[in-house]
Amino acid sequence: MTPQPWMPGDGGEADKRHAPATLRNRDAITDVLADWLPATGTVLEVASGSGEHVVHFAATFPHLDWQPSDPDPAGLTSIAAYRAEAGLANIAPPLALDASSARWPADRADAILCINMVHISPWAATLGLFAGAARLLAAGAPLILYGPYIEPDTPTAESNLAFDTNLRARDPAWGLRDTHVIKGAAADAGLAFAERRAMPANNLMLLFRRT
Numbered sequence: 001m002t003p004q005p006w007m008p009g010d011g012g013e014a015d016k017r018h019a020p021a022t023l024r025n026r027d028a029i030t031d032v033l034a035d036w037l038p039a040t041g042t043v044l045e046v047a048s049g050s051g052e053h054v055v056h057f058a059a060t061f062p063h064l065d066w067q068p069s070d071p072d073p074a075g076l077t078s079i080a081a082y083r084a085e086a087g088l089a090n091i092a093p094p095l096a097l098d099a100s101s102a103r104w105p106a107d108r109a110d111a112i113l114c115i116n117m118v119h120i121s122p123w124a125a126t127l128g129l130f131a132g133a134a135r136l137l138a139a140g141a142p143l144i145l146y147g148p149y150i151e152p153d154t155p156t157a158e159s160n161l162a163f164d165t166n167l168r169a170r171d172p173a174w175g176l177r178d179t180h181v182i183k184g185a186a187a188d189a190g191l192a193f194a195e196r197r198a199m200p201a202n203n204l205m206l207l208f209r210r211t
Contacts, residue, residue, distance in 0.1 A: 015077055015078060015081040016051075016081045017049070017074065017075070017078040019049055019052060022052040022053055023052075024200075025199070025200065025201070025203070026052075026056045028199055029053070029115065029205070030056070030057065030060050032144075032197050032199075033057065033061070033144070036111075036142055036144055036207055037111055037142070037144075038064075038110050040063055040064065040110070041065070041109075041110025042064070042065040042108070042109050043057075043061075043064050043065070043066050043109065043111045043113055044069065044106055044109035044111070044112045044113070044136065045066065045069060045112075045113045045114070045115070046069055046099050046112060046113070046114040046129055046132075047069070047071070047099065047114055047115070047116070047121070047125075048068035048069055048070050048079050048094060049075055049078075049079075049115075050075065050078045051075070051078050051079030051080070051082035054066050054068040054079065054082075054083075055083065055085075055086045055088065055091065058086070058090050058091045059086070059088060062088075064090065065092065066090055066091045067092045067095065068083070068092070068094040069094055069095040069097035070094060070097065071098040073096075076094045076096060080093065080094055098128075099114075099117065099121070099125040099128045099132060100121075100124040100125045100127070100128035101128060104135070104136070106136060107136065108138075109136045109137060109141070110138070110141055111141060111143075111144065112132075112133050112136065112137060112141075112142070112143045113144045113146075114129055114143070114144070114145050114146070115146040115147065116146065116147045117147070118145060118147055118149075118177055118182070119149075119164075119174060119175060119177060120167065120174055121173075121174065123173070126182070126185065129143075130143075130185055130188075131189050133191060133210065134189045134190040134191060134210060137210040138210060139211065140209055140210060141209065142194075142207055142208070142209055143191055143210070144205065144206070144207055145182075145204075145205065145207075145208075146199070146205045146206075147203055148164075148176050148203050148204070149176055149178070149182065149204050150164075150176050150178045151178075151179050152178060152180055156176075160176060160202050163176070164176040179196075182206070186208050190211050191208040191209065191210060192208060192210075193206070193207075193208055194208060194209050195207040
């Protein structure tokens, strides 16, 4: 069965989900991760979604151990299916992890990666992500975000404005977040903003480090 395109919140019973944007953005994300990830250790991916990204990254960075996670049972099933198909020893079984929870099923990580969650989840999930990163990461370790954002000092692309409208129609708690607000919330949790990279299709990668 061919995996069907999906977004968080979509139904469906197929084991392997397919997020079309994954194939379009994974190489550009990989190029930045090569600069930002540590040389060794465990990378916790929060909100792994379909699991397609983590398989690609694990193959590209075999010196790192990858821990996928997701709050959605269907997502966990998809991640497990892609992991089994890939047969890579450096991908752990996926964890059921809700970023907004004060208790995570992990107690440490050498880096945390979160792709396309911040705008497709309630604000509490982002605050929980920052709090969790502050608990798990050692001083100087990276939290890496990818996705579309609103930058107050930069004109927002029409496509991003339309996307924001669509997201809020699906769920009023979703929507593109302001980078100034993101940076302030991260700082409150003990994470210092370190770098911004512009990405294809009007996305950004944001790097924070544990203080």
